[in-house]
Amino acid sequence: xxxxxxxxxxxxxxxxxxxxxxxxxxxxxxxxxxxxxxxxxxxxxxxxxxxxxxxxxxxxxxxxxxxxxxxxxxxxxxxxxxxxxxxxxxxxxxxxxxxxxxxxxxxxxxxxxxxxxxxxxxxxxxxxxxxxxxxxxxxxxxxxxxxxxxxxxxxxxxxxxxxxxxxxxxxxxxxxxxxxxxxxxxxxxxxxxxxxxxxxxxxxxxxxxxxxxxxxxxxxxxxxxxxxxxxxxxxxxxxxxxxxxxxxxxxxxxxxxxxxxxxxxxxxxxxxxxxxxxxxxxxxxxxxxxxxxxxxxxxxxxxxxxxxxxxxxxxxxxxxxxxxxxxxxxxxxxxxxxxxxxxxxxxxxxxxxxxxxxxxxxxxxxxxxxxxxxxxxxxxxxxxxxxxxxxxxxxxxxxxxxxxxx
Amino acid sequence: xxxxxxxxxxxxxxxxxxxxxxxxxxxxxxxxxxxxxxxxxxxxxxxxxxxxxxxxxxxxxxxxxxxxxxxxxxxxxxxxxxxxxxxxxxxxxxxxxxxxxxxxxxxxxxxxxxxxxxxxxxxxxxxxxxxxxxxxxxxxxxxxxxxxxxxx
Ligand SMILES: Cc1ncc(COP(=O)(O)O)c(C=O)c1O
Numbered sequence: 053x054x055x056x057x058x059x060x061x062x063x064x065x066x067x068x069x070x071x072x073x074x075x076x077x078x079x080x081x082x083x084x085x086x087x088x089x090x091x092x093x094x095x096x097x098x099x100x101x102x103x104x105x106x107x108x109x110x111x112x113x114x115x116x117x118x119x120x121x122x123x124x125x126x127x128x129x130x131x132x133x134x135x136x137x138x139x140x141x142x143x144x145x146x147x148x149x150x151x152x153x154x155x156x157x158x159x160x161x162x163x164x165x166x167x168x169x170x171x172x173x174x175x176x177x178x179x180x181x182x183x184x185x186x187x188x189x190x191x192x193x194x195x196x197x198x199x200x201x202x203x204x205x206x207x208x209x210x211x212x213x214x215x216x217x218x219x220x221x222x223x224x225x226x227x228x229x230x231x232x233x234x235x236x237x238x239x240x241x242x243x244x245x246x247x248x249x250x251x252x253x254x255x256x257x258x259x260x261x262x263x264x265x266x267x268x269x270x271x272x273x274x275x276x277x278x279x280x281x282x283x284x285x286x287x288x289x290x291x292x293x294x295x296x297x298x299x300x301x302x303x304x305x306x307x308x309x310x311x312x313x314x315x316x317x318x319x320x321x322x323x324x325x326x327x328x329x330x331x332x333x334x335x336x337x338x339x340x341x342x343x344x345x346x347x348x349x350x351x352x353x354x355x356x357x358x359x360x361x362x363x364x365x366x367x368x369x370x371x372x373x374x375x376x377x378x379x380x381x382x383x384x385x386x387x388x389x390x391x392x393x394x395x396x397x398x399x400x401x402x403x404x405x406x407x408x409x410x411x412x413x414x415x416x417x418x419x420x421x422x423x424x425x426x427x428x429x430x431x432x433x434x435x436x437x438x439x440x441x442x443x444x445x446x447x448x449x450x451x452x453x454x455x456x457x458x
Numbered sequence: 459x460x461x462x463x464x465x466x467x468x469x470x471x472x473x474x475x476x477x478x479x480x481x482x483x484x485x486x487x488x489x490x491x492x493x494x495x496x497x498x499x500x501x502x503x504x505x506x507x508x509x510x511x512x513x514x515x516x517x518x519x520x521x522x523x524x525x526x527x528x529x530x531x532x533x534x535x536x537x538x539x540x541x542x543x544x545x546x547x548x549x550x551x552x553x554x555x556x557x558x559x560x561x562x563x564x565x566x567x568x569x570x571x572x573x574x575x576x577x578x579x580x581x582x583x584x585x586x587x588x589x590x591x592x593x594x595x596x597x598x599x600x601x602x603x604x605x606x607x608x609x610x
Contacts, residue, residue, distance in 0.1 A: 392506075392529040396584060422527060454476045454530055457580045458469035 054344065054352045059432050062340075064088070066432075073403045073437045078222055078250060078381050078428030080272045083337070090336040091277055094329035102328055103301055103319075117328055120335035121318070127338050127346075128267070128284055129258040136290070136318035137331050138281035141249040142172040144268030145216075147283055147321065148245055149176035151293035152214060156243065159185035161213040164204075164242075166190055168197035168221040173247040173268075177216060191217070196374050197226040199233070208236055214243040219251035223426060224373065225380015227251075234263045243289075249273055250380065252282075253430075254353060256346040265289055271330065276337030280330040283321060290317040299323040341431075349431045354379060356429055356438065363442040370445055373424060381428035386448035391423040393453035398425075400456040401444035463570060472577040479534035479577075484541055485523045494523070495604060497597040506532045506590060510597035514605040517548045522598065529590050531581060536594025538574050548602055555599050562591045 060066050062084040065074070074082060100110040102117045121132035128135075138144045157163075163177055167190050180186040189212075192203045199217065215237045219230050234244040245266040251257055252267075253274035259267055266289065271280035285293065295302060295314070302323040306312035314320040341349065360382055364370055373383045386394045395407035405427045427441060465471055488496075488511055495514065500507040508526030512519060522540040539558075543551045554571050561567035561575075564582035581591040 390527075390529040392587075392590070393531075396587065399584075450477060450480070450530070451473070454473050454480075456584070457476070457531075457578075458473050 054348055054431055056352075056432060056434050059344070060434075062086070063432060071402045073433075073440050075427040075429060075433065075437070075441060076404045076406050077273070077430040077433075078426055079406055080278070081253065081275050081430055082432065083277070083333075084275055084340055086340055087275060087277065087333045087336045091329045091333040094332055101325055113328060113332075116332045116335070117326070120331045120338075123335040123338040123342075124282055124284075127252070127257075127342055129260050130284060131287060133316075133318055134259075134284055134287050134290060136283040136285075136321035137326055137334075138283050138321070139279055139327065140272070140281040141247065141268045141270040142281070144281045144283035145172050145247060146176045147296050148216075148266045148268060148285075148293075149180055150296045152243070153180045153184050153186060154294050155292055157184070157186055157213055160187065160211065162187045162189055162209065162211045164189055164191050164207055164212055164215045164217075166193050166197070166199060166217055166221075168193055168224065168226065169216075169218055170222050170247065170249065172249075173216055173218060187211075191215075193226070196377050197221050197224045198377070199226075199228050201229055201232055201236070204233055205236055208240050208242070210240070212237075212240060212242050214245060216245040216247070218247040218249070219257065220254070220380055222250050223381070223424070224383055225250070225377050225428075226374070227377070227379050230264070231262045234265075238263065253341065254346075254379075255350040259284055271334035271337060274337055274341055276334035277327075277330040279327045280334040282334075283318075285317075287317070290321075293317075295321045295323065297323040301325070344431065350379075352431050353429055356433060356435065357382065359435055360427070360429070360438045360442070363438065364445065367442070367446050369448060373421070381426045383424045383426050384445075385421065385424055386445065389448055389450055389453055391425050393450070394448045395425050397448050397453040397456055398441070398444050401440070401447075403441050403444050405441075462573075466569065466574065466576050472579075475538075475574055475577045476530060476534040479537040480530040483524075483533050483537040485521075485544075486525060486537065488523055488525045494521075495601045497600050499593050499597050506593055508532060508536060508593060508597070510536065510594055510601070512598060512601045514548065514601065519543050519546050519548065519551055519602075524594060524597075528593070529587075531578070531587050531590035532593050535575070535578050535591045536597075538577065539594050539598060542573055542575055543598060548606065551598070551602060555595060555602075558595055559592065562588055 063082045065082045098109045098112055100113050102113050121135040124135045125132040177188050181188050191199050191207050193199055220227050237244045243265040246264050248267045248269040252269040265286055267284040269282050272278045302315055302320045304313040304315050369387050371385050391407035395405055398405055405425050407425045409423050494511040496511045498509045506528040508528050510524040513521040522544055524536050557567045557571045561579055562582050569576050578591045581587050
């Protein structure tokens with residue numbers, strides 16, 4: 053059982069803003085004190101670079117930095133050397149896309165994705181299409197962005213060499229049948245790549261059980277610092293894949309005759325000085341949410357969302373776009389009020405939500421509206437906050453939205 | 459102070475003004491006429507997506523039109539701009555635009571020059587909405603500059 057009041061005491065943002073209802077967790081999450089301390093402790097107590105110093109503090113940072121892989125390996129049920137640190141989910145996805153084009157794919161190969169993806173899981177693939185003649189095809193989704201397995205099977209033609217989809221989509225929170233999809237992809241000889249940005253922070257993701265080939269996500273959406281991305285890949289695939297960046301720390305040796313040799317994986321993916329304090333903080337965040345329990349987090353959020361949905365559904369002025377999705381954010385609009393005006397009104401009631409197209413600019417063709425409001429929860433949100441949000445939503449009108457300026 | 463300017467001090471009046479310009483925007487249709495200049499404005503951070511057209515001849519703004527999807531502030535501010543700058547000379551328009559930009563930045567401005575546009579006087583308090591209040595005005599500014607530089 054989650055003791056939400058005890059958890060909230062771990063997050064200084066709540067003490068700093070007692071009035072704030074933070075429902076923008078899909079964008080980023082708040083940080084617990086232990087993560088903040090891990091980051092600032094690096095600045096105040098043990099600053100150094102990693103993998104290069106012959107002194108005690110440097111050795112300590114090597115241990116903390118490389119030890120962070122153990123935390124994520126436990127989170128995902130994989131080997132520590134299958135975890136590489138990048139700068140965000142976007143960087144991880146770019147590495148995967150570029151790496152695939154460099155080492156795994158050829159002209160005419162097909163990649164399957166969906167129209168519900170975040171820009172970070174589309175544009176890197178678009179570029180492969182322009183630069184290398186790799187074809188992008190969309191798996192059909194229903195009006196709440198769910199993939200149906202029969203449609204997926206039909207799309208799974210012999211020329212499909214990789215599938216790249218979000219485990220949980222960022223706008224509608226559709227939970228895709230990733231395990232079944234991976235099985236179908238593998239039976240067809242295709243690689244399974246998952247964008248876990250909205251999934252890993254909220255539910256147990258076991259890469260062995262799901263049989264994922266690659267997985268990308270960001271630490272900042274799971275209570276960790278900004279500037280840390282996680283790239284998981286099966287060891288043999290990580291060994292085969294070339295890094296997108298070359299430079300210091302990731303090479304074993306190089307000669308003036310232009311030859312070079314890279315370090316083994318995962319170090320070859322971490323060129324230059326990494327975000328050391330960020331990675332140390334990310335490991336703390338990882339331990340923190342594992343300590344609460346991913347299954348507990350998932351169940352708590354599912355229940356809280358159900359309460360939220362039930363109350364929102366009763367409001368006549370609100371249209372909800374993902375009522376049947378059991379999980380994830382609630383995506384809505386107030387009738388006759390532009391989403392940004394409505395979000396501005398909610399902000400005047402201290403409710404932080406996001407309006408817009410949520411970096412999923414082609415999704416509107418699926419759900420039939422250009423822009424929406426997304427209220428996304430995390431395990432530290434409460435029923436009282438849900439009540440406050442619903443009460444404020446009930447009051448959204450054009451008059452009130454304009455009224456905030458007077 | 460004239461009665462008209464006094465009336466524009468009343469928050470109720472200003473709120474109604476924004477509402478009216480949003481629901482029934484003025485000059486809200488584009489033309490195919492090739493003599494019009496045209497600017498498409500969309501910003502990555504906001505969802506507003508509007509196109510503004512203008513007919514500037516011999517240093518006079520003869521017509522302004524616009525269309526697109528946008529929030530109340532973008533739509534109303536552009537609609538008000540289209541009323542205010544129509545028929546003005548380029549130099550008059552530039553002076554008004556300067557005053558408007560001062561106002562939405564929270565600086566001193568001349569309300570007499572801005573007329574109905576003073577409805578936007580509090581937008582600067584919501585920093586993320588300043589871009590909404592300036593999207594159409596920036597489009598117009600760009601077209602005026604182009605007309606002065608002799609661009610087609
Ligand atoms: C599904 C999904 N993928 C990728 C990303 C990109 O994450 P980041 O901005 O941390 O790289 C996001 C962030 O919003 C997301 O929701």
